[in-house]
Amino acid sequence: MYFSGTYFHNFRNIGAERRKWPPGFNMISGPNGSGKTNFMEGLNILSGWGPLDKNSRIANLIRWREKEGELKTLLWGCVEGEESTEVFVSLRTRSQLKCDGKTIGAAEMRRKIPVLAFLPGHMSLISGGASYRRRLLDITGALVEMEYARILNDYRTVLKQKAALLKKRSDTKAADRILASLGSWLWESRGEILNMIVSEIKKFAQLFHGKVDIFFVRGGGGMDEVASEDFRKSLIAAKDRETRSGIPLVGPQRDDIRIDCDGMGASVALSRGQGRKLAVALILAAARVVERCLARKPVLLFDEIYSELDAEGREYVIDALISTGCQVFASTAEASPRDGFDIFKMRDGRFSRHEA
Ligand SMILES: Nc1ncnc2c1ncn2[C@@H]1O[C@H](COP(=O)(O)OP(=O)(O)O)[C@@H](O)[C@H]1O
Numbered sequence: 001m002y003f004s005g006t007y008f009h010n011f012r013n014i015g016a017e018r019r020k021w022p023p024g025f026n027m028i029s030g031p032n033g034s035g036k037t038n039f040m041e042g043l044n045i046l047s048g049w050g051p052l053d054k055n056s057r058i059a060n061l062i063r064w065r066e067k068e069g070e071l072k073t074l075l076w077g078c079v080e081g082e083e084s085t086e087v088f089v090s091l092r093t094r095s096q097l098k099c100d101g102k103t104i105g106a107a108e109m110r111r112k113i114p115v116l117a118f119l120p121g122h123m124s125l126i127s128g129g130a131s132y133r134r135r136l137l138d139i140t141g142a143l144v145e146m147e148y149a150r151i152l153n154d155y156r157t158v159l160k161q162k163a164a165l166l167k168k169r170s171d172t173k174a175a176d177r178i179l180a181s182l183g184s185w186l187w188e189s190r191g192e193i194l195n196m197i198v199s200e201i202k203k204f205a206q207l208f209h210g211k212v213d214i215f216f217v218r219g220g221g222g223m224d225e226v227a228s229e230d231f232r233k234s235l236i237a238a239k240d241r242e243t244r245s246g247i248p249l250v251g252p253q254r255d256d257i258r259i260d261c262d263g264m265g266a267s268v269a270l271s272r273g274q275g276r277k278l279a280v281a282l283i284l285a286a287a288r289v290v291e292r293c294l295a296r297k298p299v300l301l302f303d304e305i306y307s308e309l310d311a312e313g314r315e316y317v318i319d320a321l322i323s324t325g326c327q328v329f330a331s332t333a334e335a336s337p338r339d340g341f342d343i344f345k346m347r348d349g350r351f352s353r354h355e356a
């Protein structure tokens with residue numbers, strides 16, 4: 001799928017202009033504060049994912065200093081490729097999504113127009129904390145499995161309740177039963193998703209050297225192969241520690257992906273630049289999984305694509321992105337990105353020039 005046209009009205013600092021987009025690799029270049037991240041956020045919202053920062057309120061998305069009564073933000077997109085659709089989001093006190101004139105739920109929209117978005121922090125899959133690696137599994141899971149986002153959400157809700165019970169030193173048995181059922185489903189699902197990613201990563205071998213081994217690590221688990229048994233046994237084993245610490249110690253909230261290069265932990269073995277390239281390989285492998293499962297190519301958003309990469313690394317990454325055949329929107333604040341693809345210059349929320 002690809003966005004062939006967009007129009008954003010009253011959305012952050014983005015100028016109200018109708019734009020056409022080509023299907024391939026699009027570089028958006030502009031100085032800090034010009035609106036590159038905002039534009040990507042618009043695409044993220046149009047595809048059902050909501051704001052890039054989950055804590056962002058709708059009021060922050062609406063263009064500042066609009067007169068009372070005109071406080072309505074509209075995002076429009078035309079999508080082509082495997083299917084042609086028109087998508088529309090209106091943001092007022094809450095957001096409403098429409099696809100071809102009909103109201104549609106966010107989860108359905110996400111699977112209709114699969115989009116995978118990465119801010120620079122999200123790409124710290126090697127050097128950063130486990131939450132970035134879980135995020136890759138979660139955004140892939142939410143696209144390829146209908147129930148994934150709902151189950152993850154339910155799990156998090158009950159987990160909060162359990163944490164509150166632990167703090168009060170109350171009994172957690174009922175919460176544990178629900179967590180074991182939802183959590184072991186997530187363990188199985190994340191494990192399968194990672195296996196699919198690993199089977200695709202070889203296609204992007206130009207982005208890393210040596211032997212890379214990738215394993216799913218169940219948070220606080222490891223006592224049984226079978227996820228449900230593992231969860232049950234691990235909860236029993238962790239019971240006293242949980243009571244003492246007041247923190248739930250078993251479950252998907254502590255999952256991780258272990259990545260080894262030639263037998264050594266990747267975060268130690270690789271430089272930041274090498275780590276960034278391996279992260280892109282993981283992301284592109286996830287994009288392949290999405291493409292295979294949904295039979296439609298995802299749109300990829302990479303904010304500040306060049307960060308941490310040297311000249312050679314940039315070449316490899318751009319070539320790999322182009323090789324996917326996906327529509328890509330990448331951004332950079334740097335003045336002269338290499339040529340050979342479409343560059344859209346941005347300033348003060350407007351695209352000023354288009355170079356082919
Ligand atoms: N709701 C809003 N209305 C108008 N301008 C906004 C709004 N939210 C953010 N901005 C402006 O958008 C600019 C930041 O855009 P951003 O996309 O982060 O820039 P870039 O990614 O190109 O560095 C800031 O100058 C900020 O003041």
Ligand SMILES: [Mg+2]
Nearest residue numbers: 036037038303
């Ligand atoms: Mg930015």
